[in-house]
Amino acid sequence: MRGLPSLLMLPLMLAACDGPLSALSPRGPVAAEIAWLWWAMLAGAAVLTVLVLALLAMGFGAPRPARARVWIHGMGLWFSVAVLTAVLAAGLWVGERILPRDDGAVTVHAHAWQWGWTFTHTGPDGAEVRSDNLLHIPAGQPVDVLVTAEDVIHSFWVPQLAGKLDAIPGRTNRTRIVADSPGTYAGLCAEFCGLGHARMRFNVEAHAEWPPLLAADDADTADPDREVRP
Amino acid sequence: MRLLALFIAGPALWAVLFAAVYALHGIGCAGLTGPESLGGLWRLVMAGVWIAGLGAHVALLRALPAGRGGADRWLPLTGGWIGLGASAFTLFPVLIATSC
Ligand SMILES: [Cu+2]
Numbered sequence: 001m002r003g004l005p006s007l008l009m010l011p012l013m014l015a016a017c018d019g020p021l022s023a024l025s026p027r028g029p030v031a032a033e034i035a036w037l038w039w040a041m042l043a044g045a046a047v048l049t050v051l052v053l054a055l056l057a058m059g060f061g062a063p064r065p066a067r068a069r070v071w072i073h074g075m076g077l078w079f080s081v082a083v084l085t086a087v088l089a090a091g092l093w094v095g096e097r098i099l100p101r102d103d104g105a106v107t108v109h110a111h112a113w114q115w116g117w118t119f120t121h122t123g124p125d126g127a128e129v130r131s132d133n134l135l136h137i138p139a140g141q142p143v144d145v146l147v148t149a150e151d152v153i154h155s156f157w158v159p160q161l162a163g164k165l166d167a168i169p170g171r172t173n174r175t176r177i178v179a180d181s182p183g184t185y186a187g188l189c190a191e192f193c194g195l196g197h198a199r200m201r202f203n204v205e206a207h208a209e210w211p212p213l214l215a216a217d218d219a220d221t222a223d224p225d226r227e228v229r230p
Numbered sequence: 231m232r233l234l235a236l237f238i239a240g241p242a243l244w245a246v247l248f249a250a251v252y253a254l255h256g257i258g259c260a261g262l263t264g265p266e267s268l269g270g271l272w273r274l275v276m277a278g279v280w281i282a283g284l285g286a287h288v289a290l291l292r293a294l295p296a297g298r299g300g301a302d303r304w305l306p307l308t309g310g311w312i313g314l315g316a317s318a319f320t321l322f323p324v325l326i327a328t329s330c
Pocket residue numbers: 112113153154155189190191192193197200
């Protein structure tokens with residue numbers, strides 16, 4: 001009977017893993033790498049938790065002999081080091097694979113401010129196209145996002161397409177996102193940046209055609225110095 | 231007090247070494263163009279400091295006094311090995327990882 005409550009919780013917990021803001025339902029290769037790394041780290045943490053709980057359980061009841069060779073050297077030291085090494089290796093492996101590379105990928109700009117995003121890409125006629133809180137990218141190919149900030153530190157995050165990258169005033173950071181297929185993906189600011197932080201959402205629209213022909217109200221090529229508020 | 235100092239000598243050396251390599255990494259990323267700048271020389275500098283630090287760990291292990299045996303001996307030795315293991319484990323990525 002003890003397993004029943006946790007069994008009932010399982011659908012709820014699994015339901016939380018799906019959705020537009022879940023890094024565990026990836027829609028591109030970069031996010032897929034991060035998702036499997038997440039599962040690998042969960043597995044490593046689970047194995048070590050079981051070890052600690054087993055040690056805790058052994059502490060109850062009548063004292064019994066526990067051999068130092070097995071429990072301190074074997075499990076405590078080498079087993080833990082092996083698990084941590086495996087997880088570290090997985091992290092290094094994934095980290096290298098998701099880096100932006102010099103391969104001529106499409107580049108777009110993301111500029112964060114209190115509280116919103118101004119995105120820029122190169123339009124069909126070669127002119128810069130601006131859009132607030134809506135990022136246009138091509139589908140099925142890598143896109144490098146140059147991330148900057150106006151005022152305080154923000155963070156650019158599209159959970160289904162890639163990992164987070166901080167937007168830092170005075171710096172230009174580069175991150176790579178990939179969407180496997182055309183569609184709309186949800187993004188958000190992932191670094192607390194003031195009272196409007198929670199509303200700092202945006203959408204990413206992945207197009208089959210690139211650069212896309214946008215309706216006039218989708219794009220905004222007005223004076224870049226004007227104040228933008230959603 | 232002396233025993234405590236001997237015990238934390240190894241971990242303290244790890245802390246200094248880690249801070250030094252981390253600082254070099256930061257300088258490489260901010261002022262230069264990363265570990266591959268100066269024709270890959272920067273990575274060599276970081277790796278050189280790391281390996282010199284491992285050498286310092288080994289020298290520390292050999293220099294630890296035997297004391298009167300017992301905890302006087304094994305406590306400093308354990309600290310020395312923890313420091314060496316930590317330095318080897320936490321800094322080996324300077325050899326392989328891309329950064330900045
Ligand atoms: Cu923000």
